[in-house]
Amino acid sequence: MMLAGVCVIAFTQGGDAAVTTLNNGIEKAFSLILTLCPIMCFYTGLMEIAEMTGITKIIAKLLSPVTSLLFSKKVQHSPAMEKISMNMSANILGMGNAATPLGLEAMKELDSLNPNPEVASKAMCMFIVINTASIQLIPSSVIALRSQYGSLSPSDIMLPTIITTLCAFVIGTFSAKLCERFFYE
Amino acid sequence: MNNIASLFLPVFIVLVLSWALFKKVNIFSAFTKGGAKGLSCMVSIAPSLIALVVAIELLSASGVLGAFSSFFAPLCKLVGIPKEILPLSLMRSVSGSGSMAIFRDILDVHTPDSYIGRVASVIMGSTETTFYTLSVYFAATRARGLRYCVPCALLGDLTGSIVGSFICRYI
Numbered sequence: 001m002m003l004a005g006v007c008v009i010a011f012t013q014g015g016d017a018a019v020t021t022l023n024n025g026i027e028k029a030f031s032l033i034l035t036l037c038p039i040m041c042f043y044t045g046l047m048e049i050a051e052m053t054g055i056t057k058i059i060a061k062l063l064s065p066v067t068s069l070l071f072s073k074k075v076q077h078s079p080a081m082e083k084i085s086m087n088m089s090a091n092i093l094g095m096g097n098a099a100t101p102l103g104l105e106a107m108k109e110l111d112s113l114n115p116n117p118e119v120a121s122k123a124m125c126m127f128i129v130i131n132t133a134s135i136q137l138i139p140s141s142v143i144a145l146r147s148q149y150g151s152l153s154p155s156d157i158m159l160p161t162i163i164t165t166l167c168a169f170v171i172g173t174f175s176a177k178l179c180e181r182f183f184y185e
Numbered sequence: 186m187n188n189i190a191s192l193f194l195p196v197f198i199v200l201v202l203s204w205a206l207f208k209k210v211n212i213f214s215a216f217t218k219g220g221a222k223g224l225s226c227m228v229s230i231a232p233s234l235i236a237l238v239v240a241i242e243l244l245s246a247s248g249v250l251g252a253f254s255s256f257f258a259p260l261c262k263l264v265g266i267p268k269e270i271l272p273l274s275l276m277r278s279v280s281g282s283g284s285m286a287i288f289r290d291i292l293d294v295h296t297p298d299s300y301i302g303r304v305a306s307v308i309m310g311s312t313e314t315t316f317y318t319l320s321v322y323f324a325a326t327r328a329r330g331l332r333y334c335v336p337c338a339l340l341g342d343l344t345g346s347i348v349g350s351f352i353c354r355y356i
Binding site: 037093183 | 341
């Protein structure tokens with residue numbers, strides 16, 4: 001991907017443009033990591049507290065009707081499941097900042113469960129698909145932007161958004177389930 | 186509605202902390218213990234994260250997406266995605282800031298309450314920056330082969346675009 005990008009830019013826009021984009025990318029990575037660091041620390045800290053009180057277990061139980069369809073028994077009974085459930089609920093409630101650290105922790109847990117660490121496990125793929133479809137009840141940033149651009153009813157996209165995101169979620173997870181059969185059995 | 190959404194996080198924090206007080210958990214030591222875990226996780230994912238972010242930046246600046254866009258246009262007409270939406274739905278999977286710029290542009294040109302503006306809003310709200318999520322999350326693992334993960338995630342995005350374009354005609 002990097003090779004293709006550099007070649008195309010160098011060809012079509014000249015070497016200078018390629019270097020500028022490269023630097024832009026590095027700068028972006030830098031600020032991403034710097035901003036992610038404290039966010040990460042804060043929310044993993046908060047989650048440690050939540051874990052000690054048992055709140056995470058309750059949330060995992062609340063989501064279990066859905067998650068039991070998506071993940072294997074082995075994953076469901078592992079500590080990764082709590083992290084996955086917390087990540088899903090953070091996404092649903094629109095707490096994007098909290099969702100990423102939880103997702104990373106969940107991926108670490110799944111990595112330690114993975115019998116063949118070189119390739120992504122079933123649970124990892126499923127978890128990524130769930131996250132990219134990102135079910136969100138109230139798309140607050142979009143609503144804010146719409147009203148900023150003078151929309152008369154900024155929040156009337158809520159219902160179509162929820163229906164759309166559910167469809168994306170169902171199709172995504174369903175295809176991942178199908179691929180599981182195809183690739184692993 | 187917006188106010189409700191912004192209340193979730195504060196309520197959650199209050200709930201966790203008061204529950205912890207009630208259960209007599211040592212809050213500060215738990216917080217620092219968890220925070221240290223988060224920091225070490227961050228350090229371990231940093232190198233792969235940098236590589237992937239740079240690669241994505243190069244990809245989105247290279248104009249490859251524009252070429253894709255004209256290539257896919259006839260196909261999209263078939264499934265009902267308007268051509269004004271196409272650059273957005275392609276960019277949505279690759280870059281958060283890039284798709285945000287396109288989204289603002291669409292709101293500006295087509296107004297938020299038009300059909301195009303509404304489809305764009307639904308797509309922005311219903312899907313995530315797939316490649317960003319992929320690169321950040323897989324940076325935390327040792328896996329290098331991703332199997333069917335990318336196609337399935339992109340299929341979800343495509344579903345989002347198609348369903349969004351369809352549903353906004355009726356709701």
